[in-house]
Amino acid sequence: MCLALPARIVSLEEGAMATVALEGIKKRISIALLDDVEVGEFVLVHVGYALHKVSEEEAARTLAMMAEAGVLEDEIEEITERAP
Numbered sequence: 774m775c776l777a778l779p780a781r782i783v784s785l786e787e788g789a790m791a792t793v794a795l796e797g798i799k800k801r802i803s804i805a806l807l808d809d810v811e812v813g814e815f816v817l818v819h820v821g822y823a824l825h826k827v828s829e830e831e832a833a834r835t836l837a838m839m840a841e842a843g844v845l846e847d848e849i850e851e852i853t854e855r856a857p
Contacts, residue, residue, distance in 0.1 A: 776819070776839070776844065777817040777818060777819035777824055778795060778817070778818050778819075778835075778836075778839075778849070779795075779815050779816070779817055779818070779827050779831070779832035779835050779836060780793035780794060780795040780800070780802075780815065780816060780818050780832075781793060781794050781795070781813065781814070781815050781832075782804075782810060782811065782812050782813065782814050782815075782816060782823075783799065783812060784812060785804075785810070785811075785812060786801070789803055789804050789805035790802065790803055790804065791803075791804045791810065791823070793816065793818060793823075795818075795849065796849055798849060800818070800821075802816075802818055802821050802822060802823055803821060803822045803823065804816070804823045805822070806822055806823060806824060806825075807823050807824075807825065807826065810823065810826065814826055815827045815828065815829055815831070815832040
């Protein structure tokens, strides 16, 4: 399905890249579409790009709704299968 998932930034890298973590999975993504992101913040990630920042509360609500709808596990599986 390929939905945008909220994930926490765990490290910033050169070249407008960052590593995010979600459910124990870490993924390298582009943060080129955002200004001023920091480690610890949550971003919505879609196909390897951070689209915008979200609060920790909004990230938790979104993940809970996705889990309740039964799509979270499939989406996490999809991001682990895509290229880094």
